[in-house]
Amino acid sequence: MTARLDQLRFPDETKLGLALLVGYMLFDASQTYSLGGWHILKWLTGTAPSVQQAGGLQLFMLVTLSAILMGWRIRLSLKGLQLRRIEEVDAKASGETAYLGTRIARDRAKFFVTANMGDTNAFCMWAGRTPWIVLGGGLRLLFRKDPARARAIVGHECAHVDVGDTQYLLVAWHVFNSYALLTIGYLVLVQAQFWLRVPDVLPAFHRQGLGLPDLLKQNAVNVFRNGFPGLIALAGLAFTLRHFARLREYRADERAAQVGLRQPLIDTLNVLTLRTLQPRWRQLVMFHPTADERAKRLSNEAFWAKPDLLFIGTLAFLATRIDEHFEGIDEASLPDMITFDDMLTFLPSAMAAHPLTTVSVMLWIVFLFIAVVNVYRASATQAKFGVTLRSRLTVALSAFAALFLGSLLGDLTSLGQLMRLSDVSTSQIWIKVADSAFSIAALTAMAGTFLLLSVSLVSSRMLKHARPLGWSQLWTLSWWTLLAVFALQLVVNIVAGLVGLAIGGGMNGWEVSWLPRSSRQDISNFPSLLQAFACFLLAVVALQVFRLWPGRPVDARANIDASWLIQE
Known part of the structure; x- marks a missing residue:
């Protein structure tokens, strides 16, 4: 008899996540030009439509195509x-x-x-x-x-039915496929429109001393502005949907295993593994886990203890791209240097003036909250085996890197940043875009890392109680952690000011000669690009030194309540 942690008692983030993905795609279709609604209305009416008209048509196209694909798929399955x-x-x-x-x-x-x-x-x-x-x-x-x-x-199939996978996954999958078809179709439409005009435009280019390379350069700018942002968003949605679909399979296996079918299911999957061996690169893009992955997770619960860093980074990627839908925010009118208090006063005013901004902010919060649930499960499983302080710091640093890189890529590939990059008339545009993207990524990673670290610390203690940490408790914990982030930011600024006074750099500890700034510091009392990168390298070095510390690490093995365990 072995005691395993009951993974089904943890909150199931897949239903909320799938609903969030569907909502994100519907919201994106109603607010952007990435699905071709603007071009279709202009072709039909002969006049340039408004954003609301184009978004309404795109939303209708997405919903209608999803329903058609769903009905066709069911009919094809039965035929x-x-x-x-x-x-x-x-x-x-x-x-x-x-x-x-x-x-x-x-x-x-x-x-x-x-x-x-x-x-x-x-x-x-x-x-x-x-x-x-x-x-x-x-x-x-x-x-x-x-x-x-x-x-x-x-x-296994009964477990899918019990939790409603036939509805949730079916709807999310077909909305995603419809979104992909419309996004790719829009890019093909834009390219077809461009190349059909080439025979008429090329003679005029030759008369101006220009040639085909200059035309291709103009097409690159055209792709940057039309189609490419939608493809990037599609890739982020695909990796997120991949995580949810694979987690549904793992949970269905666990549900069937808990009624006495664990070993028969492992034997069945081992037979399938011999028939369907897949290379590792294909596993990265597969929405369904391989038989070998499923068998390993059923036989060894340590696989539940690994947070999905690719998934966490992808969530940060999508959350950062939501600011494409912010209305009425003119970045050119903002000063080069703003304070943290200015940000806290600016965002509520923007939310009050534009309701869609509120929707965007809420989507951003829920994206990070889903990452919290994922880390909660992994941290609690780690606690069962005994997790060390070094392991927690390693997970926190890995999560920070995933959040930071996801946010950085999300901001750099957003429509607004791509429009700025395509403006070759602005000097040093790459440096300015990189500084702006780095500031957003650093703030997102900081807030997300504190959320994940706080849940990691609490998870081992929750296993001592019979009642699991539910959705409401996780939500409350997340908000208290965000408040702690603001308080810690004040402490860091005070310490930086004292350090600045001690070394003669003034009250702003980041304005010192030995830690140079880059071309722009968006937020006062926050590091610039070079400074934050230097701090990140110092943190990596400090962690490596801690890993080599000769002392015995503190064991945080949880004293688990019996209700969390299943005997097999």
Whole structure:
């Protein structure tokens, strides 16, 4: 008998995350030109439409295409399968599926079987009020030859039905596919429009002493402004959806394993591993985990203790790009140097003047909150095995790097920054864009890292209590941590001021000769690009020195309440 941590007691961020992704895509479609609505209306009416008109058409196109794809996918799945109710075909298999449907899916599914006796797979689908679980005909034979493996396959699909995956994943997947088709279609439309005009424009270029290279350079600027930002956003959405889809599979495996099907499920997945070996590079882009990954997580719960840094970075990437939808913010009117208090007063005024800004800020907060839930699960699992202070600092630094890089890439690839980069008339534009992006990334990474670190510290203590840390407690903890961030910022500024006075640099500790500034310092009492990079390198060196510290690290093994453990 081994005691495993019940992973299903932790908050499930996938439902909130999938709903957030769908909301993000609908919001993006209604506020940008990235799906082709502006060009279509201009072609139909002959006049330039407004943002609201183009956004309304794009939203209609996205919703309509999603519904069409969903209906077509369901119809295609049913075509040629020759489905029959399992109780009409096989009494033994019907009894087995009825038992699993009651115990796991809580009688929420109807079972059908195909005529293909060589197919031992199963899948669930949304076909009305009651989800369907479709079994390959070969499972009828497997129930007689190896009933444990057959129960494991069906139990996994019942777990999907129990938590509503047939609805959540189906809607999110088809909205994403529709968003991808419209985004790529818009880029193709813009490029087709450009190249169809080349024969007419090229003679005029030749008369001005210009040639095809100059035309290609102009097309690069055109791509920067039209189509490329949408493709970048699409890549971020794909990696985020990939995490949620894979986590749904892991949770369905765990649900089936907790009713006594762990070893049969591992055996089944090991057989599939021998048949479907995948190279590591393909695993990075696969939305469904491989059989080998699923088997390893079922047999070794230590895989739950690893936070998904790619997912955390992607969340920061998407959260930073939300500021594309801020209205009424003229960056040119802002001074080069603003204080932290100016930021706190400016943002509420912008939210009051423009309701969409409020939506953008809330989306940004929820994105970071989902990352908090992911780290909470990983940190609690680490605590079961005994986590050291060094491990916590390493995770915190890794999360900071993921948040920082995600935010930096998100801001650099946003439409506003790409428009600035395409303006070749401005001198040193790369330095100015890099400084601005670095400031935003540093603030996002700082706030997110404190959130993740606070949850990491609390998670081991929560395992001592029978009641899990729910959504409301996590939300409250997140807000208290943000307040602590503001308080710590004041302390850091006071210390920096004292250091500045001690070495003769003035009250601003960042304005010293031995720590030079770059071309711009957006926020007073905050480091500039070169300064923050120097501090980051010092932090890395300090962490490496701490890793080599000869003393024995502090063991933070949690005294776990029995209700958190399952005996197998």
